Amino acid sequence: MNKISFIFNRKILKYNVDRFGLNNNILYVTGLSGSGKTTLAKDFSCEYNAILFELDTLGGFYSEYKDCNSMIRELTKDFLNFNKELDLIIRKNKFVKLKIENFNEYSKWINKYIKYLEEYTYNTNGLFVFEGTQLFKCLDPKYFISKPLVIVRTSALISMFRRIRRQKHIDKIKGKKHFYKKHFWKLLNDSKRLHYRDVKLMNKFLNALKK
Numbered sequence: 001m002n003k004i005s006f007i008f009n010r011k012i013l014k015y016n017v018d019r020f021g022l023n024n025n026i027l028y029v030t031g032l033s034g035s036g037k038t039t040l041a042k043d044f045s046c047e048y049n050a051i052l053f054e055l056d057t058l059g060g061f062y063s064e065y066k067d068c069n070s071m072i073r074e075l076t077k078d079f080l081n082f083n084k085e086l087d088l089i090i091r092k093n094k095f096v097k098l099k100i101e102n103f104n105e106y107s108k109w110i111n112k113y114i115k116y117l118e119e120y121t122y123n124t125n126g127l128f129v130f131e132g133t134q135l136f137k138c139l140d141p142k143y144f145i146s147k148p149l150v151i152v153r154t155s156a157l158i159s160m161f162r163r164i165r166r167q168k169h170i171d172k173i174k175g176k177k178h179f180y181k182k183h184f185w186k187l188l189n190d191s192k193r194l195h196y197r198d199v200k201l202m203n204k205f206l207n208a209l210k211k
Helices: 036-046 070-082 084-091 095-101 102-124 134-138 156-173 184-208
Strands: 009-015 026-031 050-055 128-131 149-153
Touching: 026 134, 036 050, 036 128, 036 149, 050 070, 050 134, 070 102, 084 095, 095 102, 102 128, 102 134, 134 184, 149 156
Parallel strands: 026 128, 026 149, 050 128
Antiparallel strands: 009 149
16 A cells, blocks of 8 residues: 555655666655655765755745755755746745645746756756655656656654654744744644645555556
8 A cells, every 4th residue: 555644654665766877867755744755865865976956945945945055045046036926925935825825826836946956957967866745746646657756655643743843943943932832733733734635645646656
């Protein structure tokens, strides 16, 4: 069974990874938020001496991803310079709100961003690892038929609480106090809502990959 479990972790799925570095210079890594996909993607980037592109860089360009690696930062900066409407949304910290309220619009921007990054990598020597939930949320599963793809299948429950723990750590770094009093319950509610939708999207994605 390929589906993401609510409680139990399942084995990582790998598709076409043997083609990475041969006729494909991009390895795609995806999974639920908090599943451990970023850690795995970093391991792959070290193993293959590849450059890691975290797709969350787009939404967090002016906040938590402002110190990301220089290559994707410059590419994201150029992308936003070409797309002023999106740049304004991200500057106003409304990208997450767009994802919740108008997912089709959000997905349109994500697709455009990924294609922009891919175009760069196709014309550049070297290997790249693309990591993010955006891959299963916004791209057609058929897109990955012949591409190297890794899917982390950490359970929905564990992923959700890892996500909350990560936000607590971010708040601590930023010096924000009273996490449990001010942020925890809102974050828990948002996590439940987003994870419920994301699990459905992931399972739909996994089911389509089997066909």
